[in-house]
Amino acid sequence: MPQLLSNVLVVGATGFVGSYITKTLLEAGINVVGTCRFPVDSQWLNPDTLLQKSEKPVAGHFGKLEVEEVLFPLDGTPIQQSVVEDLVAKVSGVVFAAGHEKQEETTINFMTNAMLSILRAAEKHTNADQFPVVLISSTGSTNKPGADPKSLKEEHVSWSDPELQQKNKRFSPAAKTLMEINALAFVGRNQQNEVVDEAKATGKPRLCILNPSLILGPQLKPGKVEGNGLPWFAKIVSGEAMSEQVPNDSMSIIHAGDLAKLAVGLLQNEDASGRYFGVYQSWPWDQILTAIKKLRPSYELPPKKFTNEEAKPVTVFDNARRDVICQSAGIKLRGLEDILSDTMDYLQTAGQIHQHSATTDPQDEALPVVQGLH
Numbered sequence: 001m002p003q004l005l006s007n008v009l010v011v012g013a014t015g016f017v018g019s020y021i022t023k024t025l026l027e028a029g030i031n032v033v034g035t036c037r038f039p040v041d042s043q044w045l046n047p048d049t050l051l052q053k054s055e056k057p058v059a060g061h062f063g064k065l066e067v068e069e070v071l072f073p074l075d076g077t078p079i080q081q082s083v084v085e086d087l088v089a090k091v092s093g094v095v096f097a098a099g100h101e102k103q104e105e106t107t108i109n110f111m112t113n114a115m116l117s118i119l120r121a122a123e124k125h126t127n128a129d130q131f132p133v134v135l136i137s138s139t140g141s142t143n144k145p146g147a148d149p150k151s152l153k154e155e156h157v158s159w160s161d162p163e164l165q166q167k168n169k170r171f172s173p174a175a176k177t178l179m180e181i182n183a184l185a186f187v188g189r190n191q192q193n194e195v196v197d198e199a200k201a202t203g204k205p206r207l208c209i210l211n212p213s214l215i216l217g218p219q220l221k222p223g224k225v226e227g228n229g230l231p232w233f234a235k236i237v238s239g240e241a242m243s244e245q246v247p248n249d250s251m252s253i254i255h256a257g258d259l260a261k262l263a264v265g266l267l268q269n270e271d272a273s274g275r276y277f278g279v280y281q282s283w284p285w286d287q288i289l290t291a292i293k294k295l296r297p298s299y300e301l302p303p304k305k306f307t308n309e310e311a312k313p314v315t316v317f318d319n320a321r322r323d324v325i326c327q328s329a330g331i332k333l334r335g336l337e338d339i340l341s342d343t344m345d346y347l348q349t350a351g352q353i354h355q356h357s358a359t360t361d362p363q364d365e366a367l368p369v370v371q372g373l374h
Helices: 015-025 049-054 079-089 108-122 164-169 171-184 229-238 254-267 285-294 320-329 336-349
Strands: 007-011 029-035 063-070 094-095 132-136 205-209 214-216 249-254 273-278 280-284
Touching: 015 029, 015 254, 015 273, 049 249, 049 336, 079 108, 094 108, 094 254, 108 132, 108 171, 132 171, 132 254, 164 171, 171 205, 171 214, 214 229, 214 254, 214 336, 229 285, 229 336, 249 285, 249 336, 254 320, 273 320, 280 285, 285 336
Parallel strands: 007 029, 007 094, 029 063, 094 132, 132 205, 205 273, 214 249
Antiparallel strands: 249 280
16 A cells, blocks of 8 residues: 655755655655755755756656755764654655765664664654654675575575674775664564564554665765765776686676656565565676666777676576555656666766776776676
8 A cells, every 4th residue: 555755854965866765755755854064065956956957857746855964973972863853753764875985894883873863753752653764875785695696686685694794894885784783673673574572563654665676876965975875886888807818707786866766666665565676786897887888889898808608697586575565655666777878967067978098007906896896
């Protein structure tokens, strides 16, 4: 059954993903309360600017937007709870899209404390048991140690080991893993999303988690291209990264606009609960780079130094749960060439793609810490 929402709190509304979620909600006629760290730098986050970039005809009824300053402490200490409770009290749902991607131990406390502050506030809402909370996490939390690379990835089975992640100083993926585990425990559920504590589960918000990997698409925020994913992808297209050889690996990708639609779909579907893969699918890098070459003939395709028989298995996701949300919300996800074309057109306009002639820096060949590279 669809859940009617009048207004939604978007935590991290000025971010790459948060701004798309804000735009999608406004297009649906839903009012948005958006949080950010520095409202003085968020004037671009307004309906007029966002809806100019709308994929829908800009006419009819659209939501209103209010931006609030909320400073979740980057050192990992808890936020003043009353600040969050005041915001949550005046909305009918929350999307948590805040991030802190630095490879620091404080990232773990930042993500966990920020998420728990939202859930505690939602628990006090007058409609707590009907209140939806959607967490944007990553597939960095879905890498089960020792799993057969040919096996199907399933949301409630594929879990990373946070202790191993911390031991390997993968603090950002560990933060996402622990954030999800703690969130599920707060609502009385285990990692398989089964109710294991009826007392804890009673009166708790409806919790959904989205797990994306590489997120591409135009950046809605004007000016400098920010983050890790888009600048890294621009280097690949420019020949500054991944130019020595085709990686013998795969990558899972989704368009930021489609991820936002999935988040809103989870908010509106009162039967939705637990984890959902926020990916279209995974493609081998050979296919991704070949698609770049097709769309941009000047791109120099790096050599493939492995045979088809030597190719590593491509990650395969069980997207049945995701597809239920797509069907209920009328979402048609974009395929690889559509995602790459839209992203490259934007990066070209933004001056991020150019013909590279300098020697490739080996450090640029490494995968960056984006939402959830697997």
